[in-house]
Amino acid sequence: MANYYDIGDILAEEELVPTVFQYGANGVGLFDSSDDADKFHFHDLFLARSKTREEIAADAAHVDLRSRSPYFYELGCKIALLIRDRTIGPFLLVAFQTRYRDVLVKAHALTLTMTPKYLTLLTNEEIKLYEAGQSSIAAFKKWRMGGPRFQVAPVLGRKRKLT
Amino acid sequence: MAGTSDPHASAFSAAELEFLAEDEMIEIVPNLRMDALNFISGDFGPFRPQIPTQAPLWLAVALKKRGKCTIRAPEWMSVDKLTQVLEAERDSDKFQPLPFHYVEISRLLFDHAQGDIPDTYMVRSLIEDIKDVRFHKIGKGLESISGGGTFALKLKNLSAMEANIVRPFVTRALETFYKLSSSDMIQETDNAPNRQQTANRGPRRQLKDR
Numbered sequence: 001m002a003n004y005y006d007i008g009d010i011l012a013e014e015e016l017v018p019t020v021f022q023y024g025a026n027g028v029g030l031f032d033s034s035d036d037a038d039k040f041h042f043h044d045l046f047l048a049r050s051k052t053r054e055e056i057a058a059d060a061a062h063v064d065l066r067s068r069s070p071y072f073y074e075l076g077c078k079i080a081l082l083i084r085d086r087t088i089g090p091f092l093l094v095a096f097q098t099r100y101r102d103v104l105v106k107a108h109a110l111t112l113t114m115t116p117k118y119l120t121l122l123t124n125e126e127i128k129l130y131e132a133g134q135s136s137i138a139a140f141k142k143w144r145m146g147g148p149r150f151q152v153a154p155v156l157g158r159k160r161k162l163t
Numbered sequence: 164m165a166g167t168s169d170p171h172a173s174a175f176s177a178a179e180l181e182f183l184a185e186d187e188m189i190e191i192v193p194n195l196r197m198d199a200l201n202f203i204s205g206d207f208g209p210f211r212p213q214i215p216t217q218a219p220l221w222l223a224v225a226l227k228k229r230g231k232c233t234i235r236a237p238e239w240m241s242v243d244k245l246t247q248v249l250e251a252e253r254d255s256d257k258f259q260p261l262p263f264h265y266v267e268i269s270r271l272l273f274d275h276a277q278g279d280i281p282d283t284y285m286v287r288s289l290i291e292d293i294k295d296v297r298f299h300k301i302g303k304g305l306e307s308i309s310g311g312g313t314f315a316l317k318l319k320n321l322s323a324m325e326a327n328i329v330r331p332f333v334t335r336a337l338e339t340f341y342k343l344s345s346s347d348m349i350q351e352t353d354n355a356p357n358r359q360q361t362a363n364r365g366p367r368r369q370l371k372d373r
């Protein structure tokens with residue numbers, strides 16, 4: 001229940017809704033051979049021998065997880081609970097571990113080299129991580145540059161219309 | 164600020180850390196005569212010309228700006244000491260003991276009291292190098308934490324500014340690792356009635372040994 005108010009969680013669940021519905025509908029008649037293209041796509045994300053898994057085993061850092069789903073990790077956690085596939089958890093963990101190292105290095109690069117293409121590969125959680133690192137480094141550099149200690153609060157800048 | 168709605172903000176802004184650092188004591192040589200100042204935080208003074216006294220950094224900087232004193236560089240800020248520290252940082256994997264606010268103190272002194280520090284350029288570049296080496300060590304250490312069992316980190320002798328820079332990143336990363344590993348445990352209890360496995364929080368791993 002702790003995730004009830006977490007906006008990320010809510011959005012991830014939003015994402016999940018269309019696919020779960022299809023899965024549930026098909027799961028009723030489990031071996032229903034209705035050829036559902038969407039169901040395939042959803043399964044491909046986490047199926048044991050899927051293309052995604054192979055890509056991650058090869059080079060986790062550069063796999064474009066965002067195009068699979070911006071909420072890759074959250075989706076994975078929920079699906080793991082639903083379909084009781086025990087290999088998903090460790091798979092997610094390993095993927096995150098390898099990618100996390102890259103995010104770490106790039107986020108804290110003291111020089112502001114733009115890596116726009118790299119950002120499109122990251123899922124939402126990873127982007128938050130990246131931004132957290134980036135913003136604190138930027139704030140530190142700004143402080144080191146010096147500058148006025150006290151700044152006028154933006155609220156005071158507005159002129160009020162005296163009607 | 165601690166209360167902003169921006170979830171990415173560190174617990175402290177850099178300016179706030181500087182504010183906290185200004186409470187550190189430093190030695191000054193006043194050139195005015197003044198009676199003791201009584202503050203809630205303590206009493207400072209009395210100030211007599213050419214007699215060195217201890218004063219908090221904020222007071223020292225304020226007096227210096229008005230030309231009422233000269234500041235004596237703290238003893239860790241000498242070329243010899245800093246060279247020693249730099250060598251030790253480069254050779255060892257641990258962090259060398261340094262004043263907790265050394266980054267902020269050095270910036271303040273360079274900004275306001277540049278003339279009072281002997282060998283300013285040398286000292287400045289040494290401190291920059293020390294900072295870079297330590298930062299690099301932090302990065303190395305962070306790379307090594309794997310999701311398996313790490314739920315807390317211990318970094319001995321880290322300074323205030325360094326801790327503040329990595330704080331948002333590390334807390335988020337640890338949170339995500341925890342979420343991902345705990346989902347494994349949930350699966351375990353679903354399939355097997357073995358209760359003991361959920362209590363296993365993984366081995367305690369310390370990044371920097373004592």
